[in-house]
Amino acid sequence: MNVGNTNTDLILIGRDTRGYFLMARGNIRASLCYPLREALLAQLEQAAEIPAVYVDLSECRYMDSTFIGLLVAIDKKLQKGSGGRLHVLRPTSECRDILEQIGLKSFLLVEERDMQAPEAMGVLTPNAERPGADFILRTHEALMETSEEARKKFALLKETLEQKLKGSENPPRGNPEE
Numbered sequence: 470m471n472v473g474n475t476n477t478d479l480i481l482i483g484r485d486t487r488g489y490f491l492m493a494r495g496n497i498r499a500s501l502c503y504p505l506r507e508a509l510l511a512q513l514e515q516a517a518e519i520p521a522v523y524v525d526l527s528e529c530r531y532m533d534s535t536f537i538g539l540l541v542a543i544d545k546k547l548q549k550g551s552g553g554r555l556h557v558l559r560p561t562s563e564c565r566d567i568l569e570q571i572g573l574k575s576f577l578l579v580e581e582r583d584m585q586a587p588e589a590m591g592v593l594t595p596n597a598e599r600p601g602a603d604f605i606l607r608t609h610e611a612l613m614e615t616s617e618e619a620r621k622k623f624a625l626l627k628e629t630l631e632q633k634l635k636g637s638e639n640p641p642r643g644n645p646e647e
Contacts, residue, residue, distance in 0.1 A: 483587035488521035499535040500595040527559035538608030572616030606630040
């Protein structure tokens with residue numbers, strides 16, 4: 470798979486008959502998660518025949534917990550819909566360590582195989598606005614359902630976000646799957 474090499478932090482997205490293909494490059498943080506949610510979860514809602522989502526992490530140096538929680542939410546949405554799965558392909562040692570620390574190495578399908586990316590890949594543009602507390606809360610709730618390690622690691626964040634949302638004038642906008 471050769472889509473070019475760059476030092477920019479970004480997510481490329483494409484689709485072919487195998488399903489959706491994501492390539493994460495650099496440091497993937499919450500600012501890229503909301504555009505990914507908009508681009509992919511909406512499609513999963515509308516098209517129950519999507520067989521799989523492949524996430525190539527071979528050029529990803531870091532991924533935050535919001536991104537990981539969104540991957541979990543995508544995997545759950547696939548399993549409920551088409552029965553497909555999210556496949557994590559060729560994670561770097563840094564990403565593999567993060568997945569292991571959170572207890573997700575056995576929850577997600579982590580594979581070392583290389584796959585050719587679809588010919589047409591678009592770049593997700595980060596939002597200028599920071600993702601809302603409700604979105605971050607929902608991604609972390611999905612993440613916390615996967616392992617005891619994740620539940621313990623993000624319990625304080627969940628509590629803090631819930632308190633913030635209770636005190637805000639705007640009610641939560643739903644979960645990352647909406």
